[in-house]
Amino acid sequence: MTTTTDRAVGQPIERLEGQDKVRGTARYAAEYPVGDELAYAWVAQSTVARGTLTGVTVDPLVEADDVIAVLWHGNAPRLSEADDPELAVFQSDEIRYRGQALALVVARTLEAARRAAGLLVVEIDEEPHDCVLRTDHPDLYTPDKVNPAFPSETASGDVDAAFESSPTTIDVTYRTPALHNNPMEPHATTALWDGDDLVLYDSNQHPPGIAAAVGTVFDLPPERVHVITEHVGGGFGSKGSARPNAVLAAMAARVTGRPVRLALPRQALFSMVGHRTPTIQRVRLAASSDGRLTAIDHEAVEHSSRLFEFAEQTVVATRHMYAAPNRRTGHRLVRLDMPTPRWMRAPGEAPGMVALECAMDELAVALRLDPIELRVRNEPSVEPESGVPFSSRHYVECLRRGAERFGWADRDPRPRQRREGDWWIGTGVAGATYPTMAQPSTARARRLSSGDYEVSIAATDLGTGARTILTQIAADALGVPLSQVRVRIGDSTLPKASVAGGSSGSASWGWAVTGACQALRSGDPSSDEAVFDSTELVQQQEKDGKHAFGAHFAEVRVDAVTGEVRVSRLFGMYAAGRILNPRTARSQFLGGMIMGMGMALHEESVLDPAMGVWVNHDLAEYHIPSHADIESIEAEWLDEQDDQINPMGSKGVGEIGIVGSPAAILNAIWHATGVRVRDLPARLDKILPHL
Amino acid sequence: MKTFTYRTATDVAQGLEPGATFLAGGTNLVDLMKLGVATPDVLVDVNRLGLGEVGDLPGGGLRIGAGVRNSDLAADPRVRRDYPVLSEALLAGASGQLRNMATTAGNLLQRTRCRYFMDATMPCNKRRPGSGCPAREGDHRNLAILGASPSCVATHPSDMAVALAALDAVVRISGPAGERTVPVTELHRLPGDTPDRDTVLEHGELITAVDVPSLGFAARSAYRKVRDRASYAFAVGSVAAAAQITDGTVTDVRLAFGAVAHKPWRAFAAEEALRGRPATRESFRAAADAELAAAEPLRDNAFKVPLIRNLVASVLEGLA
Incomplete structure (x- = not known):
């Protein structure tokens, strides 16, 4: 048992959620129960590397009761432009690579969605493609x-x-x-609309970033997009920004009026999420x-x-x-x-x-x-x-x-x-x-009526132990045993955190957590809450x-x-x-x-x-x-x-x-x-x- | 996945309706169904036909039920004692979990792992006759060097089948037209211009057992598998060998190669070249070359020729 005189940082603490993961009780993005109306989506991907999509038709034989919708460029809602063109799904008829999402089948069962996606008649005007990297390629240029x-x-x-x-x-x-990154957990999203607010259970490395990016394409401010990312089965960088699965699931949920789940199959991780x-x-x-x-x-x-x-x-x-x-x-x-x-x-x-x-x-x-x-x-x-x-x-x-x-x-x-x-x-x-590196982040520390502490930050734990380490940092900064600290992460509505990338998570989030806990400890005793934003300090730092x-x-x-x-x-x-x-x-x-x-x-x-x-x-x-x-x-x-x-x-x-x-x-x-x-x-x- | 119906087989000779296929361990078939590579209308489950025993043959040898799990067969004391090559081959395959499910007949009948075959969006003469073979010009590093055809350069992925081919094993088959037997070496076809047919089995025929005849010197036998990582990978080349060596002379030998052809490749020419020869590295390499003279490697798989030659010499030296 750690006492207040020992420091928690530096101790070989086991991952706090380790037992939940071993028991299978830790929930991942595609595992949240969201009601009986849940629909399943399957992506139909391009089988050519370059061309123009001219039509998508559904085989009437498979357009059975189980298929709810088929989305593609010809019928998809228009989205606002994002920084990442990969998020502009179904916004253009241009095919830029083999594996690009061309259509999305939404069905009552996963099997029906998969089957119908396999039987879509996709019409493409194919063009010659060029996929080979070579040192004498005439189009080589020096990027800015x-x-x-x-x-x-x-x-x-x-x-x-x-x-x-x-x-x-x-x-x-x-x-x-x-x-290819190949995290054990594939990219997955369960999306549902709560009025005009969007809720995404999504596997990613940056809930606030996903909220902002998906919000942009649906014309929503980030606070209207609630991204929940309690556990992540790895990312290795490929979940650092919103991937097409999040936009596709949200689009399908909006069109069908149902919660929609999209878990990419392993094969799609080789084209749709980066390499x-x-x-x-x-x-x-x-x-x-x-x-x-x-x-x-x-x-x-x-x-x-x-x-x-x-x-x-x-x-x-x-x-x-x-x-x-x-x-x-x-x-x-x-x-x-x-x-x-x-x-x-x-x-x-x-x-x-x-x-x-x-x-x-x-x-x-x-x-x-x-x-x-x-x-x-x-x-x-x-x-x-x-x-x-x-x-x-x-x-x-x-x-x-x-x-x-x-x-x-x-x-x-x-x-x-x-x-x-x-x-x-x-x-x-x-x-x-x-x-x-360190990146600006904000954390909040609260003294609870029980005498314990809650520390919140919209960070993610990819399986690295981030949640555990933040708890150790908070315990020391508060001067209390680990058992008195509960760290909340994995939710975009918590104070804004930087991406779990660049090996900067512990530094960035730990900085904010330290600041919030120290502020609570040294601040007005009548206040039970302190918030700390590291932006200024991080920006002043020599890089x-x-x-x-x-x-x-x-x-x-x-x-x-x-x-x-x-x-x-x-x-x-x-x-x-x-x-x-x-x-x-x-x-x-x-x-x-x-x-x-x-x-x-x-x-x-x-x-x-x-x-x-x-x-x-x-x-x-x-x-x-x-x-x-x-x-x-x-x-x-x-x-x-x-x-x-x-x-x-x-x-x-x-x-x-x-x-x-x-x-x-x-x-x-x-x-x-x-x-x-x-x-x-x-x-x-x-x-x-x-x- | 295409919708299908499922029923349980009640009799080994009942056959199959069109569009139906047998389901045993499912370790390959179910994957292929998910990928849209196999699209059966009906699955007929043969797991309850009572084909799960290993028995002794009257004149020596073993009768291996078609439904015997790979793990059980590898651990069978008779197999370990009399046919170590078979036990070693089984244990070199797949993973513990897969071996616990995979059956003897299912292992023989697994489909190629050619990457074009496994992707239903690609052309493949085996999966969609007449659509072409991108592997010849494309990715073929781990495809065939022997017995291939312009329409198909696939390899058979089994390790177990290579050992059975070396051991003169015989497949027992049941079907509506009666029973018949086929040597393992003749069960799988070469692709020719009909690569969609992997084996000589007719639709509805069921493998019920594999007989491994008595072969005294198989007690000194071995399987060596080369792969791109230490475990859980298909072979890039393998050799099954049993040798009888008397006073420094090879008096009898069995050799088969894996990952080189559309079928487990029994190296009859190499065996012939070895019988009566001194048990030396030079003879072993010369025998391998006798077999590999027919090799027609592609751009990226020529390494398999020296690899198999080295393996033959190394495995036989280990047995000598």
């Missing part, structure tokens, strides 16, 4: 900015001269495939003979859709990772007949650090230098491109301490030296980084120079007979500020590392250019690591103090685990076999021919 608002290009010094004059250079191209763009990245590194970088040049080529420019910030991490006097970074984008890419866990850092950290490994080999030592020698004293001092940076400590814990010291640097039976064995290292760092170590074995790769050990050492809850933080680190393993070895959305679609669109064919793929996996962290970031001194832990862990595995594959895989994922067919 990359996600969310970074400059697309940066340059300093004379990169070309440095390459000409440096004794050691590396010029390599790495490719990462399109990837990580494929990237083609060229990295050039130049170094002096003592292993100091003289130039870094990193360019990424990536795609977006015809509908919307989303430019992944692939090379932004390169801007602050290593010191070098001459530097150039850039992004080039092409708009293809493809679904719109979006945020996926560590957008930018995850693919970008594959290329940079593998290239650093290649440079270390060329220099005959230990890859850790190469990184240490290029440690910057201030953030290289901004010149701003780091609020805290313990990258070198992560590398050194991680090396000790992993057992790096006796490593033979030569590849293809260690073999046990049929297995080639090798080890690899790569750095990790993720920005430390540059704030990052978490880490180092990933991998030991792999590669079967000489088959080329199969197994990761015997995966180890992460992090410096991520103050760890608020070691139990949930460890799960975040490990989850990121496992997703990094998937990125290195398994995950790939396979494009059929002729069909204009990713063909492996289910979890049988889109592989993520299985339990059997995880052997030894561990995460540890340094005790890092940073008083410049937020009142808790915490840095985000949700994404850094996927940054660099794929590169550590790829570098270990090279060390095991001498095979350098530069085209992810590193499947056996790319390795076997070279063994």
